Amino acid sequence: MTRPFTYPSFILLLCVLPASVYGQSDETVDLETVSIQGDQTSNDRISSQKLLKVPGAGNDPLRAIESLPGVVFSNGNRSEPAVRGSSPEDNAYIVDFLPVGYIFHLDSSSILNDNVVEGFTLEAAAFGSEYNNATGAVIDADSRLPYQDRDQLVVDLSLLKAGIFVENQVTDDQAFYLSARQSLFQYYIENFLDDEDFEFTTVPEFYDYQGKYSWRISDTETVSAQIIGARDKGGLLFADDSDQVLQDPGLEGGLRFEAFFNSQGIVWDKFYASGLSHTLGISQLEEKFAFGIGFNNRIDVKVNSYNLRSQFSCPIHPHHELQWGLEYDEAHIGYKGRFDAPPCDEFEPDCRIVDGTETITGSGKPIVRTWYANLADVWSVTPAWTLIPGVLVSTDDYTDQDFVEPKLNSRWEFHRNWAFTSGYGQYHILPDNFGSYTPEFGNPELKQPTADHYEIGLEQSLSDDFVLGELFWKVELYYKTLEDIIIGRPPQDPLYSDLSVEQYNSLPRYTNDANGKAWGAELFVNKNLTDQWYGWLSLAYSRTERKDQLTGERFRYNYDQPVVVNAVANYQYNRDWQIGFKWRFQSGQLVTPLEGAVQDEDNPALYNPIYGNLNSERLPAYHKLDVRADRTFIFQRWEMDFYAEILNLYGRSNVVDYEYEGADYSNREEVTDLPTIVSFGIKARL
Template sequence: MTAHLTAHPTAQLFIAAAALAAACTAQAQTEPAAAAAPAAASAPAAIELPRVEITTRSERAPTSRSVMSGDELRTVPGTAGDTMKALQALPGVAVADDSSAAPAVRGSRPDDNLYYVDFLPVGYLFHMGGLVSTVHSDLVRQFELYSAAFGPEYGDAIGAVLDVTLRNPRTDRLGGVLNVSLLGADALIEGPINEKQSFYFAVKRSYIDLLLDTVEDEDSGVIISVPRYWDYQGKYLWNLNAEHQLSFHATGAADKLEFRVPSGSTLATQEPVLAGDSALNTGYATQAVVWDGDFGRGVSNKLAFGRTIDRNTSSVGTALRATSRANTVFLREQLRFKPAAGHDTSVGGSIESMTIDYDIDARNARCTEFEPDCDFSSAPQVQARDSLHAKFGNAYLSHRWQATEAWALSLGAHHTRDGYLGRRYTEPRLGVEWKSTPSTTFTAAWGRHNQFPAGEQVIPGFGNTGLWHLRATHSVLGVAQKLDRGWSWKLEAYQKKFGDFVVADPTVNYVNGGSGRSRGAELLIKKDPNSGGKLSGWLALSLSKARRQNDITGREFPFDFDQPVIAHLVMQYRQSERWMYGAKWSYHTGSPYTPITGSYVDTDGRTRPTYGELNGERLPAYHRLDLRADWKLSPRYSFYGELINAYARKNLSGYSYNADYSERKPVTQLPLLVSFGVLVKF
C-alpha cells in the first residue's frame, strides 16, 4: 500500500443506522472540500438493506463485459498489488478521487452496483470507502465487469455488476503466501487434507495504526485516529466424486474509525452538532455451503445455503447515536440444461429472510444528490428503535438460441418480489450476436432493471415506506475483433435512462421524484499478456455525458460522477523471468461541483453558505502517472516498488472554506509517493 492516509474512510454499511452514520462521517471529514461539492461528498451514501445475490455465468454474447485475469490485475501500477483496485482503469469507470476505488459505471453511482465473490454475498467490497479491497488478491482467478444491460441471471441493480471468481485451493502440498506493505499485511495458507479435500484461509490486517496515532486535518481541524481494518476468507473444498462437489465458505471484514472535532475548529463552527468525539465500527460475516452437480448431457446444478450477519455501532458528535444488526438467511438455486441442439437454458431463484434490529437517535438531514445544501445542525432530531422482518425473492429465466453459426439470440426475464415495500417487478432482458467473420462479432443488448432504495430512505421515522424501486433501461451496441499476436479491440455505444430516483420531501421525508440519463462510447484496445512477447496492457477511452433531473422542480444538472472524457493507458514490459516494469497514465475531465457564491446568517445566528448552480462548475482536469517495478528474487521471494503520481501533479478534490465562507483554497489529492512491498511464498 501507499503511505497515503485517506480522509474519506466511509465504509459500505447495510441499514439505515449505518447510512446515517456514513452521512455524518462524510460531513465530518470532508466538509471543507464538500462545501463546494455537497452533492458528491456530503449526501448520505445510498446504502441498501442487505441483499444476497448469486453469481452465474451469462450464456449471452459478451456485451458490455470486460474480463481480466487475476495475474494481469495484480501488477497494475498504482494499486500496490490490490487486484480489485485495478478495476478503476477499465472502460466506463469513474471514481470520486484518489482515496476511493469504489466505481461509478456509465452514469451510475457506486451504490448502484452489485458485487459477487465466488457465488456468494459480501457485506462490502472495499475497506474505508475504497482504500483497500476485502478480497485477498492472490485468490482472484478472474474479474468480470458488466457495465450495462447485464443478463437476467444477475439481480436487482441499475448500475453495473462486478463478478469475481476465486481459484480453488492447491492440492499438491501445504503452502502459503505472506505479503507485507506499508499500510498492512496479509497471509494465506492452503493445501490438501486428503485426495478429495483441500482448503485455504486468508487474513488481512492493517498495522499503520500501531505506528501512528492520529492525523490532523489543518483546514477543518478534525483529528482522525488512524483507521483500522481486517478481513478473512476461508474455503474448504470436498470433491465427493467426479460429478459432485461441496464447498464450505467463511468470509468476513471489519472497519473501525475514530475522530474528534474540536469545539473551536472550522468544522465545529460550520456544523456544531459534529463537535466532539466520534467512532464508527462496522463489519460483516458470511458462512455458506455450496453444492455443484454435473448430471451429464449438459445438465448442471448449483445450490447455495448460508447466512450473513452485518453489524454497525456509530456515534458522531451529538448528531448520531446508532446500533444495528442484520441477520439474513439465504437459499439460492441455479439449474442449467440444453433442451436441444443449439439451445442453452438457465433457470434460477432465491429466497432471503432478513431480520434487522436497530436503535437510532440522529439528525435526519434528508440529503440526496438533488439538494445542494446538506445541513445536520438545523435538521430535526429523530429517534427510532425497532426490529424489522422482511422476505425477498428473485427468479429468472434465460435462454440462448444459436440460430446459425453466425447468429445467436438471447432472451430472458427477471422477477423481483420485495416483501418489505410490497413491490413486484418483472423485467425483460435480451441480446443479439452476429459473428460476421471468425474474428469479428457485433452485439446488441437491452434490458430493464430495478433497485431497492437506500436503507435510510425506507426506515420508519427517517424515510418513507411507500417508495418505489429505482428503475433503469439499458441499451448497448458493440463490435469486437480479435487480431494477431494477442491484440484485440472493442467499441461500444450505450444509453441508460433512469427513473424514480429519490428526492427529499418536507412532509414524508422522501418521494420518487428524480430521473436521469447517460450515454457514451467506449474503446478498449488490449494486448493479452499470455499471447507471447514482452509487452502487454490496454488502452481504455470513454466519451460520455451523464445528467440528473429533479422532476418536481424541473431542474437538470450534471451527475456527480460526470467525467466526459476518461482515458487509461496501462503498459507492462516483462524484461526477464525476474524483472517486470509497468506504467499507468490516467486522465479524466474535472468532476463537477457546486460553487459557494456567498453566505448569510440564519435565524440561529450561524453563518451558512449560499450555493450557486447545482454542479454548475468543474474542477481542473485530472491526470496522473504511476510507475512500478517487480523483482522476483527467487520462487519464494518477490519485491515490488511503485512511484505514485510520478510527476507530482496537484490534482484537486475540491475546495476548503474558512468559517464564514469568505475565503477558499484548493484541496489536493495524492502527492508524489513511494510505495513498496514484499511477497514471501512457502
C-alpha cells in the first residue's frame, strides 16, 4: 500500500535532502536559524529568579505576571489574569508542552513549585500558529529538567502554604524530582473573620503536586515523564437573616465549590544532525468541577481528555526555517445537574437565583474530538528583517466548525539596537464552560467565539551603554476585535415582556449575540544599573468595550481599567540582604450603580433592585506599595532562604466593590481590599 504524501511528510523530506540541493558543498552545511522567542536572558524578558523576588508574589514567579503590562487580576477578585481586554476564560495554559486543567489557585497563586520553574512566556496577543484554543492570551510555562549532579531536599514554609521538594539522581543519565504543597490559611482564616452573616462549611484550601522523571538519552535527546495536579475547594453557609439571603432567598443553603485535575504525560525532545528538531507529547488529563448554590442548584462535571501534540522545526534553506505541528484532543465529558437559576453572564448585573423561571435537570456524556495542524515559515528576508507567516487549521466534531486562521509576525531591525515589530492573527476558542453548549443547560447550536489581533511595536536596547548599564524599552500598540461572544438570555422584563413564561423559557438560554473590541498602548522598560540594582517599569493605557446585540447596549467591559502602572525594583543592600519594592496603580473597577429597589408584588418580603447603566460607575483608583527583604543563611551542611514582606505598606483602603444592607438595599457600604499585612517565609535546602 502506498503511504499518503501529506504536507508533514513533505516537510520531513526537505529536512533530510542532501546539501547539494541547496547549492552547498557536500562537506559543510551552514544554515541560519532564527529564534522567534529570543534568548531567555535578553533584555525584553525578566528571568524567573527576578520574578521570584517580586514583593507580594510570595516566591511565585507566575503570580508576578501581574507586574507585566496588559495584565489585570481585577483587584484580586478573580484568580486568573485578564490580558489586554480579554476575559480570563479566553486564555490558554500550557505547562511543559502539555495542557493542564488550570494554573492558578483560588488565592491567585500558581500551581507550579518555584524550585522547578525555569521560565514562562506570556503571549499577550498575535501569538503564533503553534498555540490554539485561545482568543485572549497564552501562558506557556516551563519547568526545568531534574539535576543530574546533585540530590536535594527542600522544605518551604510561609503563612500561606507549606511544601516539600525532593530531587534525586537515579543513574548517570536519569533523575527525578517531586514536589507537594498544601495551603495553610484554612487553619487560621476563621480567626480573622468576624462576620455574623455566614460561616464556612468547608474552609477554603488547596493542594498541588508536580513531578518529573527524565532520561537524557544523549546530549540532543531527552524523554521526560511528568505528573501534575491540583485541588481547590471551599463552602459557606449564609445566616437566615443575612443580607445575602434577604436579597436573594435562593442563596439559602449556601455555596459549595470544588475543582481538581490530575495529569500524566510523556514528552520526547530530540535534535538531529540535519537541523531537524521536534517535541512530541502524549498526555491524559482528568478534571472535575462541582458547584452548588442554595439547596437545589448543583452541577457536577467530570472530564477525561487525551491529547497528542507534536511540534517540529527544520532549517530547509539558509533563509527559511519551517515550523509545523499536529495535535489531536479527545475529551470525554460527563455532566449532571439541576438548576432553577437564570442563565447568568457578565452582561447582566441582576442575576439572582430567585429570578429563575424554569427548573432544568439533565445529564450527558458527549465526546468532543478536535484536530489541529499548524505551519509557519521563519523567513530571514534580509539579515535585519524576519517575517513569520503561518496558518492554523482546525476542526471539531461537536460544533462541526472548520477554521483556517492566518498569522503573520514581523521583526525589522532598521538600525543598530532598534527594531520595529508587528503581528496579526485570527483565533477561536471552545470555552471550558461547556455547559453553555449542552442541550439541557445551554444551546448546542452555539458557535465558537473568535477574535482578530493586531499589534505593532517599537523597541530599543542600550545594553552597550556603560553609563546606563543594560537598558531595554518597548512600546506596543494593539487592537482586538471579538465576535460571537456567548451571552445569556436577557431577563423577561422588559425585553421579552410581551412573551408568556412558557414562550420565554422556550428561547435559547445562551446565544452568540455579543461582540467587543479592545485597544491600548503599553510601555515596558527593563533596566539593570549594576549588579546590585535592577528593576522594570510598565505603563498601560487601554479601553475595552462589549456590545449586547440583543439589547443594542454598548458598555465598558468588566476588566476595563484604562491606566495601569507597575514599578518594580530590587537592590542588593549588602552581601546578605536584598531589598525590593513594587508599586502598582490601576484605575478603579467598574460597577453597575444601584438606583433603588421596589417591593415584589407577589412576595412583599422581597425587593427587586433597579440598576443603572451597566458598568457606568468606576470605583476609586487602586494603588498600593509592597516591600520585601531577602536573606540567605549558609550553614555547614545546609542553607536557608528567608524572606519577609509587607503588603500595602502605607495602608491604602482600596475599594474593590460595594455591598448593600437589608432586604431593601437601603444602605451601601464599601468593600475594601486587604489592609497592611506582614508575611514571611523560609526555604531550607538540606
